[in-house]
Amino acid sequence: MTIIFISLYEKGVNYEKFDVFRILFIVMLSFSILIITSVSLQGAEIKGDPIDLLGFIYLVLYSITGSFLYISIDRDSFSKKELKNININKYYKIPRALIKMAIAFISGVILLILASMLIALLPFETDITQEAITFFNELQFIFVILGRWEIIYLIIFATILPYLLIFLARVNWKPTILTYSQWSSILGLIDPISTLIFSVLLVNEFFPHGYLIIVIVFLVITIILRYAHEVKNIVHAKILLKIKKGSLQLVPIKILKFYGVRKIESLIGRYDLMLHVKVNSFKDFHYLINRKLKPIDDIIEIKVQFVDKIEK
Amino acid sequence: MRAIILCKLGINVIKKVIEELKAIPEIKKVMSLTGDYDLLAEIEVETSEQLFDIFSEKIDLIQGINVSNTHVIMKSWEK
Numbered sequence: 001m002t003i004i005f006i007s008l009y010e011k012g013v014n015y016e017k018f019d020v021f022r023i024l025f026i027v028m029l030s031f032s033i034l035i036i037t038s039v040s041l042q043g044a045e046i047k048g049d050p051i052d053l054l055g056f057i058y059l060v061l062y063s064i065t066g067s068f069l070y071i072s073i074d075r076d077s078f079s080k081k082e083l084k085n086i087n088i089n090k091y092y093k094i095p096r097a098l099i100k101m102a103i104a105f106i107s108g109v110i111l112l113i114l115a116s117m118l119i120a121l122l123p124f125e126t127d128i129t130q131e132a133i134t135f136f137n138e139l140q141f142i143f144v145i146l147g148r149w150e151i152i153y154l155i156i157f158a159t160i161l162p163y164l165l166i167f168l169a170r171v172n173w174k175p176t177i178l179t180y181s182q183w184s185s186i187l188g189l190i191d192p193i194s195t196l197i198f199s200v201l202l203v204n205e206f207f208p209h210g211y212l213i214i215v216i217v218f219l220v221i222t223i224i225l226r227y228a229h230e231v232k233n234i235v236h237a238k239i240l241l242k243i244k245k246g247s248l249q250l251v252p253i254k255i256l257k258f259y260g261v262r263k264i265e266s267l268i269g270r271y272d273l274m275l276h277v278k279v280n281s282f283k284d285f286h287y288l289i290n291r292k293l294k295p296i297d298d299i300i301e302i303k304v305q306f307v308d309k310i311e312k
Numbered sequence: 313m314r315a316i317i318l319c320k321l322g323i324n325v326i327k328k329v330i331e332e333l334k335a336i337p338e339i340k341k342v343m344s345l346t347g348d349y350d351l352l353a354e355i356e357v358e359t360s361e362q363l364f365d366i367f368s369e370k371i372d373l374i375q376g377i378n379v380s381n382t383h384v385i386m387k388s389w390e391k
Contacts, residue, residue, distance in 0.1 A: 303348060
């Protein structure tokens with residue numbers, strides 16, 4: 001659901017193209033969600049524990065807030081000082097990401113506890129107030145839970161290690177066509193596929209094998225369609241700049257902050273700088289040129305060269 | 313030391329020029345472009361004398377390149 005919400009956001013806010021690939025993968029995802037929902041409802045009926053509509057609404061709200069989280073992570077920009085530090089040592093990105101995640105987690109925990117306290121104090125009874133009261137009643141067992149070997153395993157092998165690998169990949173990523181965040185959003189579909197397979201095989205979740213195969217095929221096709229959509233719509237260009245005398249120290253770091261500018265090289269020759277640009281739409285490209293580059297007084301000349309094909 | 317060479321080509325020669333540029337081992341990247349220039353080639357060499365040798369003995373002699381513009385890369389910044 002998160003992928004569908006992000007796609008709709010990209011269309012609404014960024015005016016990204018709604019081409020046939022995007023329409024098809026949204027349709028495939030929607031069918032997969034319908035099949036999974038209907039199978040879950042069947043399974044719940046068989047177990048004699050029907051699913052509450054309120055639970056499904058909470059799931060949708062969780063997907064919407066998750067979408068905003070992914071969008072803001074993708075749009076996370078570096079300050080000028082951080083860009084200088086990254087160009088001195090690219091591994092600077094790792095402690096930066098760790099600190100940001102730690103701050104976000106701790107802030108979230110504090111907000112969660114405060115919000116739960118307020119909800120627990122509400123004068124009327126709902127399932128949310130019950131959950132908040134249960135949370136505080138069971139909080140005393142938190143250190144017992146954290147001491148269990150399964151939790152330690154989850155912390156190290158299911159959280160710390162994967163995130164370290166993600167950060168290392170981000171730091172060392174050399175995109176030939178697509179950026180790291182594009183690849184991670186495409187391959188993020190492997191998560192629901194593997195969850196389905198492992199839950200059926202290991203936990204014996206109710207899911208008729210016929211439907212399981214259909215959903216997996218749909219999700220695999222969605223990965224391919226998503227890849228095709230990203231590759232088809234990417235705008236790849238080299239922008240050559242001539243800048244005023246005396247501005248070579250400041251202008252590159254200023255421009256490197258702009259969304260879509262992946263790399264800047266300073267040149268000796270007719271032009272002073274070459275920008276390596278990759279954006280998701282011509283609207284983003286237009287915004288970069290007209291709203292970001294042209295207003296910079298230090299830039300005398302801008303020459304755009306669109307990359308048709310990488311031959312070698 | 314790295315340099316980029318921007319080339320303007322004649323008509324109907326792009327495939328031939330691309331193949332000849334790809335055959336030069338010091339040329340690490342070749343891209344076809346839309347704009348004032350038709351091709352971008354990135355070359356990596358040890359010294360400026362080597363750059364001159366490769367340019368004068370190989371690139372300058374490729375039939376089909378009408379205009380070339382070479383820029384030496386001083387420094388790069390990434391994020």
